[in-house]
Amino acid sequence: MSDLNTRMIEKYRNDFLKEVEANVEEGEWVKMCMQCGVCSGSCPLGKHWAHPPQEIFMMIRAGKREEVLTSDSMWMCTSCYNCIVRCPRELPITHIMHGLATYSKKLGLVPKGQPTATFAEIFWNNMMKKGRVNELKLGLSLYFKDGFGQGIKNAMANQKLGMSMMKAKRMSPAEFFGGHGIKDVGGLQKMIKKAQELEEARMKKFD
Amino acid sequence: MAKYTYSYYPGCSSQKGASSSNLMKSVQTMCEELDVELKEIPDWNCCSASIGYASGSELPRITLSARNIALSEEHNPGETIVATCAACWLATREAAERLSHDPQLKAEADQALAEAGLKLKNETPIKHMAEVLVEDIGFENIQAGVKKPLEGIKIAGYVGCQTNRPFGIHGESFENPVYLDKMIEAVGAESVPTYEKKVQCCGGALAFSEPEKSQEMIKGIIEAAYDNGADMIATPCPLCQANVEIYQDQINERYNTKFNMPVVYYSQLISVAYGRSAEDAALDGQIIPAKQLEEIAKK
Amino acid sequence: MSEEKKFAAYICTGCGIGDRLDAASLENVATREGRMNVVKQHEMLCSKEGVKMIQDDIDNDGVTHIVIAACSRRAKVDAFSFPESKVAVTRANLREGVIWARPDTDEARETTQEMAEDYIRMSCGEIKQMNPPKPSGQQERNPNILVVGGGVTGMTAALEAAAAGYTVHLVEKSGELGGHAAKLHKRVPFKAAPVGTPNSPDANLPMPEETGVPEMIQAVESNDNIKVYLNSRITKTSGAPGRFSVDISTESGDTVTENIGSIIQATGFTPWDPSVLSELHYSDSPDVITQLELEELANAAGDGPIKRPSDGKEVKAVVFVQDVGQNSDKEGELPYDSGVGDLVSIKQALYFKHHNGDCDTTIVYDNLRTPGAPGEDFYRSGQKNGVIFTKGDVKEVVPGDTLTVKMHDKILDEDAEIHADLVVLDVGMVPNSGPDPYAATESLEGMSDEEREAELEAQAEEAADETAVSVESILNLTYRQGTDLPQLKWGFTDSHFICFPYETRRTGIYAAGPVRRPMDIKQAMDDATGAAMKAIQEIELAAQGRANHPRTGDLSFPTFRREGCTQCKRCTVECPFGAIDEDEERYPQYNESRCRRCGTCMGACPVRVISFENYSVNTVGAQIKECLIPEEWDEKPRILVLACENDAYPALDQAAIAGQEISPWARVIPVRCLGSVSLSWVTDALNNGYDGIIMMGCKRGEDYQCHFVRGSTMANERMAKVGDTLESLNLEPERVVVHEVAITDIERAPALIKEMEETIEKVGLSPFKF
Ligand code: SF4
Ligand code: SF4
Ligand code: SF4
């Protein structure tokens, strides 16, 4: 896929749009956006987006491939679905944002240290190990994502929270040594591997 | 035989010792009272929630949910799947819909499921527990069983995002759903119909990765509850509950506020109103104790 | 009048009138003061029995003049019209005008009763000055319709009129029918996607469709009711609706004269010439073309790829520049938007996509407008097929083998360049109107006399300037007020875009299609159908001597007393509809069927010789006089309200219906238009001791609401002279006011009267109470 990483395209042509349609979840909807801006105005994290959804869609259509795929904007999506239910054109905006984030990740274009991207990866790996999420390990690995020293600092900041969660039996130290899991982990992992392979095979190459 | 039976998908955060175990506990109590039997889906797996997308792109993510549906169809045939977690419900229902609309995706998911020896019929309705209460049981029946009305408590019904969007409860508006208010009134408490943040996003999974940005939103949710004179917030969503409740200390520090607003589940309200103990209602699971509920439970 | 006059007043006690008012006393007023020969009460006058009672009196007792004292003249119109009898009827408004406008309290009882009694007196006075209207005898029924212009609008109008059984003469100046539409490759679709079509990118959405023009031409040519004149022009139009005489100079060089009932002008548009915008290089780059020129390329391409003009290369990337020279405040450009260019560009982008889905088609717009039922679906259709829509401002087109469109992307807020093989410009529509008869006079509004003179001189100079383009006349009307239809705005021929479409300011001549306002084929066809209906209606009304819009069906018409006329020409100049010509002796010559019955001429006449049988200086004068003016020490002021019957009077009715109180001192007299108000009414009222006068008319000026277009404006100009009258009587100027009142002003209208009440409190009662 390396050729896709550095692909240069002509502006205001259909090239990048077509790539998005082929390789991004629900990407075929992007062309249907009518630029009303309702999504951007509805997004709870709107002000933190360098390019809110409306703009992202316009950038795709303007062929701004690199700017879109290296943006951290779509990582701001909290999956609140506010935009989806309000979009007059019924674009599955949330999914497209997720799809763009995923695609950017597949191509290795995510900005370094993007916290949500990091967390998402930790989450996924945590889940894939046992088929269920281990919240304690998830929490700990998040605190240590920036290295050991920073991890201690992060953890200290949340220590009080951790203690009260434990007291309320909503966080169990036993988790660290095992905790929840499914029985057929093997089957699950094989299944996901297959799904990943099938999806990979579906990706279109562009030159 | 219980009056209502469902195939139950508890989800990761509602497991024992997890962040929303108080939801699981109180739902169990509530279901006992309402004569609802929940048959857990054997060996269910994580739905990958709203954050799984980044590493588990479309097909893997949908296959995860497909596995749960297939297991339910195999072990609890004919039963509607019910989830208590908004993210679980959403992911499962979304997967089911996407698979039924996109034959290519379905064919691929079938291939992947085969690796785990499973087969998906994809004929199972998927409900949120709130839908069970509103549609199957009904407000009147809920009200009929109340033994200790939650009189004198003013509760802001916080519906949040994913219980409300994109599917929501049939017949409710996305901008101002009222079923939670009705439920609050059914158990004898006072609702806050003017609660303007009832569908505001709590930050979801970004509460972990982008704490500053999320806590700003959470602050607004709590503030509005105070402004409307609410004594506590009630919600159907485990992520909402956790996000709104557990960061209050940090928000107080960051914004110099004095928040101490209990955030409970609708299932806890019903359990207490039906005369169950504080423990059965999982009130001991609160970080910020819901004292008014505890008192009623004690009576 | 030789016939015996017999006056009757009928007082209704229904709708609460009997409960609130002393009907016996009203009867007394009608008999003693109003001197009616017959006075009767009825508990529900509009009922079958009530109406029959009156009809019996007409038939058996010879009643000729009738006062109905009941509800507003706007209610129960049919019940009290007595169409089979030659009678004059007026209405005293006791319901909306009195009981509903006043509170039902003990304190209010006396003044409410006084109000009612005054309205009885006023109506009795008025009816004595009225005569039953009757047709002039000028009328003819002429079932021929002239359609000018053979494009889609004209052909549709012709087909519609012919289908309704009328004969059509269709005059086209070029050698073939079809106009611009005949040159199109495809047309914008007429129908939206079926209800329930999803929003998804694979939905089935409307696509460009066959123009249907060849079939339409065929239908026109083979229709026995339609006579087509190609390469022909109109050299003279005289007469009036129902009896127009039209000279058509035909292909062969002969002139034929046709008798015509009504006329539809469908002369279409000319595309604006973008050469002046040198930065777009329209005039020097063959690959920068207009939309209409692209249609030719598409037709030439047939089912193959569209090739560009310069070198015949297949177009693989095309940019559409929207709104070129439109919505502009720059000299020489169009101040308006033609509104249909965006749909056209979508259609044309789809020409390219149809042949080659990979052709890059970018539409650069500022505001995308997709009017009409299928508009939004067609927009989606373009999107679905990969047409790129970009909000931007095109600064320049750089010509070359590959053209570069330089623009500012308004969403991404950055300068950008797009490369293309072909650039298509969306230029606006310029209406093909004749010369505007009022171009000179209307620019003079609001000027002082000196300014006016200077401006007229300047205009005369300009006209003498050889280089000035003179627009050729289309209709060559022989009217006193000019050869062609007056224009509303920007050269478009209309009298009101929203309230009365097709109605021009020349009765019986209707405008349709892009000459009226910019529009596309579908809209033009709808427009043509509407205009055809109006043309038919006018033929039938003119045949009976009845008015058309807005006093539809009115039989009264203005006449002037020749002996008194000073030939001042005010009436001929001020008639908003050009209805009055001049005869050989230079007296005004009325053309009844051109007249809308607004009374503006009546208001204009300085010697008050113009009148209608049932509406005149005297009918209103009598009402003013008959109202009882209380002695000064009674401290009951009287406020005369002259309210336009189109908006102000109904607004007051509505106010009463909605429970708004109206001042007990007000006496409201409906007038046909403020333009009909005679200065003498104001002078008389002041002399009679009224304390204040309010005139309520429709909005005037550029965004007028006046149903007679200029009436309200004329009135306002004339009333400027009221100041002199007030001064000579030594009265305060604030005693006379003119207000613009809309039909929706149901709170404001009563409030304006209240305001006058307060003014009178301040300045004191009139000293002219005798
Ligand atoms: S779903 Fe994502 S993009 Fe849409 S409004 Fe919510 S946070 Fe914003
Ligand atoms: S709300 Fe929908 S149509 Fe509007 S800008 Fe956003 S995606 Fe586009
Ligand atoms: S509607 Fe008019 S005429 Fe009929 S009863 Fe009422 S006031 Fe009398």
Ligand code: SF4
């Ligand atoms: S001014 Fe009015 S009433 Fe007089 S002739 Fe003209 S249209 Fe008729």
Ligand code: SF4
């Ligand atoms: S306005 Fe009166 S006086 Fe003047 S020309 Fe007309 S009719 Fe004669």
